Amino acid sequence: MKIKFPTKKFSTALVLATAVSAATVSSMTQAADWKGWNIHNTGYPVTVAMESFIKEADKATDGRVTGRVYNGAVLGNQSDAIQMLQVGGIQFAGFNLGPMGDAVPEVNVVSLPFIFKGLDHMHRVMDGPVGDELSAAMEKKGIKALAWYDGGARSFYNTSKAIKTPADMKGEKFRVMNNELYVGMVEALGGNATPMAYSEVYQSLKTGVVDGAENNWPSYDSSNHFEVATYYSLTEHLILPECICVSVAAWDKLSTKDQVAVKKAARNSSALQRDLWAKRDTESRKKVLASGVKFNEIKDKSAFQNAMTPVYKKAVKDNPSLQYFIDAIQSTP
Template identity: 55%
Template sequence: MTHFRKLKLAGATALAAMSMVFGAGAAEWRGWNIHVEDYPVSVAMESFMAEVTEKTGGELTGTVFHAGVLGDQPDAIEQTRLGIMDFGVFSLGPMGQAVPETNVVSLPFIFSSIDQMHRLMDGEVGAEIDKGLQAKGIVALGWYDAGARSFYNSQKPINTPEDVAGMKIRVMSNDLFVGMVEAMGGNATPMAFGEVYQSLQTGVVDGAENNPPSYESTNHYEVAKYYSLSEHLIIPECLCMSKKTWDGLSAEQQEIVLAAGRASADYQRELWAEREQASMDVIKAAGTEVNTVADKAPFQAAMTEVYDKFLADNPELTDLVNMIRNAE
């Protein structure tokens, strides 16, 4: 963090503390976060609240509660919709039950790259998802980066869907992800994340998939030496605000809050990129064979049956899915 940002955060913290002590008609917000304090999301959320406090002259203050101390994500989403919680950062993956539009970004290979995800979420696609969120009582202030999930295994590099055929791949417990592996001829094996290391070590599974920091921090690279940058799942996170809180702001305050949200998203993406690069440096130094999947088109083509089933169950989301798939 730069010296300027440290001073900015310190000043905003002091303003927040004064507001809590002296009142002064200030609104004291509560922010929900599942991550620990030094995580990129957490630092960016603190930066967001600091900027809001500074730019409103202490009229709007708040506290970010990290590490899930205010409950789990489903409860936090519901509390934000009801206005009990003022803001939070939520993965769009689990939001589908409340906001169907967010299910679209959980489709495998829906985005061709991280850069494309950023561009589309900052534009028309993000605006469409925000409409769905607002209809359910939530306003999107910015789209955070949660990285891309890629395949890793103990046998060989993966460059084409055919390379997955016959492999036993651990996936999260979600029909979309099971269908993704099966569409490539692999054997999808849902299991708890904590069981993956031993399962790779003993051959219960041949591989798994996750983002670089998760692959590195769990030492999975010790038992699965091939890491293939397929980027098959790129699921952003949302810096979201309760619409009830948002509607209670003046037009000037809304402008400040939205600008701070977008600035914090840019900052979080920088921090996440640094975190990913650090993880990549560790795994490469350990001898991991890393390859980039140059052509994702065959993988996207293999997902036809996954998409057909999803759209048959959610026909109202067809235009949004096509908007992403037809984007450059």
């Protein structure tokens, strides 16, 4: 299946890819370097892991694979970066799989609310046959997933009141990532979904453009969203894996020996990221709760889960191949 990109957006990605390439082609050595896209800032678990990955890859390949991680989405947003990776404008990236569904429809299965039973279940699924099959689907679109990172469990937070049942979301405007599944999820719960760039969320919460958003503890902390949205409700509706991905165009240029070394470096970085994530998750939770955030745990999530039935039905109707992955994930112990 050939991907059709909106002309304006694809042009933006190509311009960014060209600009990034031109900025580094000052010598043959620099032109061979791998450019890595990352949305997070210095010190974040994903950032540390990506920097560890390229450093180990450099050492393991005797300098044949070198590179630099560009943090804070300075090379463009994730949609741009996905397209740049596909065309070879950048060579590696750390992606949240949420927005990946536009380019690789099969990946949308991990964006289905409550598809995973918990973090450990997500790790078992992604490290097993399902993860391999999703990586194969991505590879057909020019992106190769070398290892899976932890993206934590996402919950709703807002400015006005605790969310204890779906009824508490009625009429509330929630920022979501740019994916129709998330729009459908919020609407099924009675809220109004507003797709928005991550960088715009803080000010939008502060000024009332949106009433809330949803994310994990570390992101809620590092974005300072807890300063303006002081109610955090533990729905854990999404457990989204992340990936350390490379461009198939760059991957295919490597020798078999270097491919083995680079993949090992990626898997080592995954182990590091998951360990750092677990520690950061605990630290961030303690920090924001100490700040006075009003936290409520939802022990019975059945009302939220039951509300997702139409979301699943529509997802499978739009993309029948998802049923196979849904069954495979739900049957994984």
